[in-house]
Amino acid sequence: MLWPQPCDTAMENQPDTITHSLLTLLVFWVHLQNNQRSQMSRFIECARRRFAVNRAARVQRFLRRQQETRRAFEALMANYNSPPAKRTVWIQHRSSMWWEHVTTNWTDYEFQLNFRMRKTTFRQLCDILKPHLSRQLTTFRKPLPVEQRVAICIWRLATNMEYRTISHLFGIGQSTAVTITNHVASVIVDQMLPRYIKKPSEDEFKVIIQEFRDQWGFPQCGGAIDATHIGILTPPGCPSDYKNREGFYSVFLQVVVDHRLRFWDINVGSPGKIHDACVFTNSSLYKRGQSGTLFPKVTERFAGVKVPVVLLGDAAYPLLPWLMKPYHENPNMAPAQLTFNNNLGRARMMVDRAIGRLKGRWRCLLKRCDCKINNLNTVISACCVLHNFCEDNREDYDGTDVQQADVQANANICKDSTEASRAIRDAVCAYFASGSASL
Structure with a gap:
């Protein structure tokens, strides 16, 4: 029996097909490699440029800080050899014309009507409290006189006026008025109560x-x-x-x-x-x-x-x-x-x-004593001491009981x-x- 022989043309074309496929794959692989290289190159170039920009900015900031430090040092050295500047503003400027008018123009009757004692009795009270209220005179701001400090406390106790109004009248700050009132009242109690209430x-x-x-x-x-x-x-x-x-x-x-x-x-x-x-x-x-x-x-x-x-x-x-x-x-x-x-x-x-x-x-x-509870006993006791002080000095009481x-x-x-x-x-x-x- 005779078998059919294979076609010589088919056998000859099979290696060409394989070779073509391999060449195609090779070309695709080369193209892929080239794309990856180009992308990597672009990334590296972008990172290099950004780093260069950041480095330039850092250098500029460093130079600017160096320049500011140099200028501050030069200013400090310039002020070191110059005379110290005198401070011109310690507190907010307030007028004390009212208190000056009281001390110079008020009659004895007007003073007694508002401060509950005559001028001579007021000066006697200031003399008693002066060793404990005097403040040392320094290169800082000038302290308030003892007479004005005592008058602030007496005015508050006698009128129950708001501290805001007292600060305007005496030309001081509102917190200063509170501090002075409490301090003078405590000194009155400490120094005068054993003498006048016993x-x-x-x-x-x-x-x-x-x-x-x-x-x-x-x-x-x-x-x-x-x-x-x-x-x-x-x-x-x-x-x-x-x-x-x-x-x-x-x-x-x-x-x-x-x-x-x-x-x-x-x-x-x-x-x-x-x-x-x-x-x-x-x-x-x-x-x-x-x-x-x-x-x-x-x-x-x-x-x-x-x-x-x-x-x-x-x-x-x-x-x-x-x-x-x-x-x-x-x-x-x-x-x-x-x-x-x-x-x-x-x-x-x-x-x-x-x-x-x-x-x-x-x-x-x-009516109502508008002070904190921890200062209340001191204020009430100070009023009792001042009552006896006025009675001892025979101060007139014009109001009704x-x-x-x-x-x-x-x-x-x-x-x-x-x-x-x-x-x-x-x-x-x-x-x-x-x-x-x-x-």
């Missing part, structure tokens, strides 16, 4: 007792006691403790006065929510009275009872051997008891007058202490009933 001596107590007897017919009286509310800003922390029964925030000022309307004991700062009697029992006055060290051992016998020196208080206070209060008023009161109440109330009016004059002179205590309502006077939470207390009150009551008292 317990009378035994001889002075004898004069007080005799004056109360001569002027109001009440025997064995060493003073009158009362408390008043001082309105304050809403305090932080626990404001409800300071809200009194009248609905405003306050602190208590408890005072004891003599026959000359002078305070000889004060207690400041108790929250307004508590009762008068609680303020009293928590005070040092109560502890001294209970221990028998408050008054001298001076007694007088009425109706067979030895009556010691006593204070006069209202119905809110407890009845103690050394503190007299009125009888509870009712329709069935004995005439002798009513007479006792009338004489006690008349003598006790001294403390109401003293508080009225205190608030009338120093108006920062009259501020009428102060009795706070919680009808809330008698304190019981009569002992039979001895009632016996002493009954003995004084018998003294008035017998007609021995005379004015």
Whole structure:
């Protein structure tokens, strides 16, 4: 059998096809390599150009910093050898023409009407405070004179004017006015309170007792006691403790006065929510009275009872051997008891007058004292010291006494202490009933 022979033409064309495919692949590979090289070359060229630009910018910045440093150094060296420049502006310029007008043109009456004391008394106050308020004169700005510093504090206490207005009047900054007021008030308390508010001596107590007897017919009286509310800003922390029964925030000022309307004991700062009697029992006055060290051992016998020196208080206070209060008023009161109440109330009016004059002179205590709670006791105490200072120097008080309502006077939470207390009150009551008292 004969098999078919392969075609010679097909066998000859097969190697040519393979070769053509290989050549095609080779050309494609070469073209691909050329494209990659060109892309890489473009990337390298772009990076080189960018680096060159950045390098030029860095060089420029470096040269600019070098130039600025050189100029600053040259300026510093130039100023080093030159005389120091004098500072021309320390504070904002403010006019003090008003204070200059006050010191030169105001009469003694005008000065006393606004500063609550005559010029001579004001200078005496400045002399007392000068060693503690003087400032050293340096090459810096000129310090305020002592007289102006004291006047700023007195004006604030007397008028309760805003610090912004005070700064305009005296030609100072508002913060400076606040600082000066608080500092002068603290110096007044530190340096003058032990001198002007103190317990009378035994001889002075004898004069007080005799004056109360001569002027109001009440025997064995060493003073009158009362408390008043001082309105304050809403305090932080626990404001409800300071809200009194009248609905405003306050602190208590408890005072004891003599026959000359002078305070000889004060207690400041108790929250307004508590009762008068609680303020009293928590005070040092109560502890001294209970221990028998408050008054001298001076007694007088009425109706067979030895009556010691006593204070006069209202119905809110407890009845103690050394503190007299009125009888509870009712329709069935004995005439002798009513007479006792009338004489006690008349003598006790001294403390109401003293508080009225205190608030009338120093108006920062009259409505609301707009100072922080941590400075409040200092401001109130300074006002009490200045009240006694004015009374000692016989300063006229042209205003009317501020009428102060009795706070919680009808809330008698304190019981009569002992039979001895009632016996002493009954003995004084018998003294008035017998007609021995005379004015």
